Amino acid sequence: MPGAVAIEAAGLSLGYEGENGPIRVLNDLDLTIGKGEFLTILGPSGCGKSTLLRAVADLLPATGGSLSVLDRTPTEARKSREVGFVFQEATLLPWRTVQENVALPLQVGRRSVSRPVEARPEHWLELVGLSGFADRYPHELSGGQRQRVSIARALQCEPEVLLMDEPFGALDEITRDRLNDELLSIWRRTGTTILFVTHSIIEAIYLGGRVLVLAANPGRVQALIDLAPLKDENGGCRRESAAVQETAAQLRRLLQEGSGEA
Numbered sequence: 001m002p003g004a005v006a007i008e009a010a011g012l013s014l015g016y017e018g019e020n021g022p023i024r025v026l027n028d029l030d031l032t033i034g035k036g037e038f039l040t041i042l043g044p045s046g047c048g049k050s051t052l053l054r055a056v057a058d059l060l061p062a063t064g065g066s067l068s069v070l071d072r073t074p075t076e077a078r079k080s081r082e083v084g085f086v087f088q089e090a091t092l093l094p095w096r097t098v099q100e101n102v103a104l105p106l107q108v109g110r111r112s113v114s115r116p117v118e119a120r121p122e123h124w125l126e127l128v129g130l131s132g133f134a135d136r137y138p139h140e141l142s143g144g145q146r147q148r149v150s151i152a153r154a155l156q157c158e159p160e161v162l163l164m165d166e167p168f169g170a171l172d173e174i175t176r177d178r179l180n181d182e183l184l185s186i187w188r189r190t191g192t193t194i195l196f197v198t199h200s201i202i203e204a205i206y207l208g209g210r211v212l213v214l215a216a217n218p219g220r221v222q223a224l225i226d227l228a229p230l231k232d233e234n235g236g237c238r239r240e241s242a243a244v245q246e247t248a249a250q251l252r253r254l255l256q257e258g259s260g261e262a
């Protein structure tokens with residue numbers, strides 16, 4: 001692949017320590033993700049999508065092979081705060097308001113210098129449609145609203161690598177479509193490398209420059225598909241277009257083949 005590399009996995013194996021011995025999740029994974037790439041990840045439940053993101057975020061050590069993040073080990077990349085994570089479930093501090101939760105990484109993060117207006121928590125809350133909610137506490141929000149606070153918090157750090165694990169799964173479709181467009185425009189503006197896990201085939205196509213399809217049992221790469229032919233010069237596409245629908249059907253077949261149901 002031309003250009004700088006953001007994430008490189010070579011023969012990467014990942015798993016967990018189970019009660020009855022090791023649980024192998026992903027085996028011998030080779031993957032190169034370029035800097036500034038938007039990679040979407042599809043795969044059946046339990047195939048190892050979150051596990052892969054956890055390894056990149058240094059929340060899980062590799063059991064074999066190698067993994068580099070921005071030419072460093074995942075631990076070094078995490079320590080330099082270049083990796084942001086939006087988890088499958090919102091992770092907010094219950095004793096802090098919405099605004100304080102969004103601002104938190106600024107306080108503990110590497111950037112302490114004064115930042116421009118667009119870097120303020122209010123800006124990001126507005127972006128995710130929560131401008132009136134700054135003073136509420138997490139328990140006063142719906143699940144989708146909590147998730148949007150998590151997204152605002154991750155975005156405002158402007159990390160070089162942004163890991164998003166089904167971030168929009170709990171949202172209604174209209175909000176989801178809007179956040180898809182917001183995320184694309186943020187990505188275009190910032191050149192952030194994004195790994196985005198989703199169960200929505202259309203979302204994977206709409207957002208991704210490439211889509212990685214993982215298969216289950218054993219977890220492995222089923223396909224890696226370039227979506228560039230579907231995209232216009234701004235990296236956008238129309239969800240209803242024949243080409244998108246055709247690719248969606250192809251991805252659906254791949255997912256069925258890779259679901260590991262014997």
Ligand SMILES: Nc1ncnc2c1ncn2[C@@H]1O[C@H](COP(=O)(O)OP(=O)(O)OP(=O)(O)O)[C@@H](O)[C@H]1O
Binds near residue numbers: 046051
């Ligand atoms: N902490 C853990 N200890 C043991 N096994 C785990 C642990 N976390 C996940 N697993 C197992 O690892 C496999 C992959 O889990 P993972 O969460 O990566 O799946 P996923 O692809 O993200 O699924 P989903 O689409 O449902 O979120 C599953 O079989 C799961 O049961």
Ligand SMILES: [Mg+2]
Binds near residue numbers: 049050051088165
């Ligand atoms: Mg998951």
